[in-house]
Amino acid sequence: MKTSFKFKDIHSCDAVVLTCIDFRFWRETLEFVEKELDIKTFDFPSLPGAAKAINDCLSDGDLAFQCIGVPCELHHAKKIVIVNHEDCGAYGGSGKFDGDQDAEQKFHEEELWRAKAKLIDKYPGKEYILVYARLADEGEKIDFLKI
Numbered sequence: 001m002k003t004s005f006k007f008k009d010i011h012s013c014d015a016v017v018l019t020c021i022d023f024r025f026w027r028e029t030l031e032f033v034e035k036e037l038d039i040k041t042f043d044f045p046s047l048p049g050a051a052k053a054i055n056d057c058l059s060d061g062d063l064a065f066q067c068i069g070v071p072c073e074l075h076h077a078k079k080i081v082i083v084n085h086e087d088c089g090a091y092g093g094s095g096k097f098d099g100d101q102d103a104e105q106k107f108h109e110e111e112l113w114r115a116k117a118k119l120i121d122k123y124p125g126k127e128y129i130l131v132y133a134r135l136a137d138e139g140e141k142i143d144f145l146k147i
């Protein structure tokens with residue numbers, strides 16, 4: 001299959017969006033970033049747990065750091081977006097929170113803040129956008145919340 005290469009001779013993008021690998025969320029995350037955040041060019045690494053992957057990093061060469069480092073250093077990304085989501089298997093799922101959606105959201109907010117704090121040392125001067133994808137309407141909808 002041959003298709004047109006829209007980004008020929010373009011080597012910069014606006015952002016890096018780190019999201020979870022979960023198949024239930026990434027398509028909608030893509031749509032949220034393009035439509036709601038109005039970010040059109042971005043690297044889109046996915047790792048289990050998103051913020052968790054950053055928080056679990058022990059040294060500079062770790063994969064999750066590279067997923068942020070390459071976009072920032074090679075592609076000149078100015079924005080760093082991290083998207084965590086409800087019922088994330090990497091964190092043990094919603095079961096851990098006994099159906100308390102607010103407690104689960106608070107936990108993920110703290111995870112997102114922790115990841116930002118970890119990254120800001122390496123990449124100051126970037127715009128950080130932290131997002132939590134919360135299930136709404138009895139699990140029929142995904143509500144993307146900026147934290």
Ligand SMILES: [Zn+2]
Binds near residue numbers: 021048087090
């Ligand atoms: Zn997940």
